[in-house]
Amino acid sequence: MGADSPRTEECLSGIESCPQTVPITECQCPRCGSEVRMGLPRAATVKSITAEDRPEAGNHRWKVRSIACQNGHEFFVLFEW
Ligand SMILES: [Zn+2]
Secondary structure (H helix, E strand, O other): OOOOHHHHHHHHOOOOOOOOOOOOEEEEEEOOOOOOOOOOOOOEEEEEEEEOOOOOOOOOOOOEEEEOOOOEEEEEEEEEO
């Protein structure tokens, strides 16, 4: 929390037609399937989502971010950027 500004969240909730200006990805919680919005760097590609061990960012262009769904399940998103 804290990485995404409240202003960005506000923009997202009201405007669905601005994916070009706000690079947000919706992913599903692996445990309960609820949708979670996360901001990714522009042109980032999600490689995997897991609720198990934190994946290794074995490539220097990969990054791992941990997020939590509305039900408090923490999971990891591996993405390439
Ligand atoms: Zn969940």
